[in-house]
Amino acid sequence: MDKMDRRAAKAQWRERKEDWAIASVRIGAGVWLKLTPDPASFENRVRFMLRQGAGLGGDMQTAWTDTKAITVEVVERLDPKLSALARERVGAARLAHWAETLGARII
Secondary structure, three states, X not given: OOHHHHHHHHHHHXXXXXXXXXXXXXXXXXXXXXXXXXXXXXXXXXXXXXXXXXXXXXXXXXXXXXXXXXXXXXXXXXXXOOOHHHHHHHHHHHHHHHHHHHOOEEO
16 A cells, blocks of 8 residues: 555544444343444544553453453444434433443443
8 A cells, every 4th residue: 555545544534423322232141322423433442442451440340350251243233314412412322222222221
């Protein structure tokens, strides 16, 4: 990949559209939820943080240390037409709904 290809790839990455979604992280018997603008890279971020010992919560880090098995999935995608304020409000309501439904903790 030459310099121009790298520049084009960087520009394309910066201009990508956000894809807001609620993602669940399952480690052992525990479930955690997070509202994320980029669910495609969310799993990599979570795995990296757990490997570094910087988990998103002490109980999540403990569960990962015990099992080393993690499953990340998108449980709901938010409407891309929502404004930032509406997305925040709807996202919080949907996180609460899924937390109750799945018995999960919000991170």
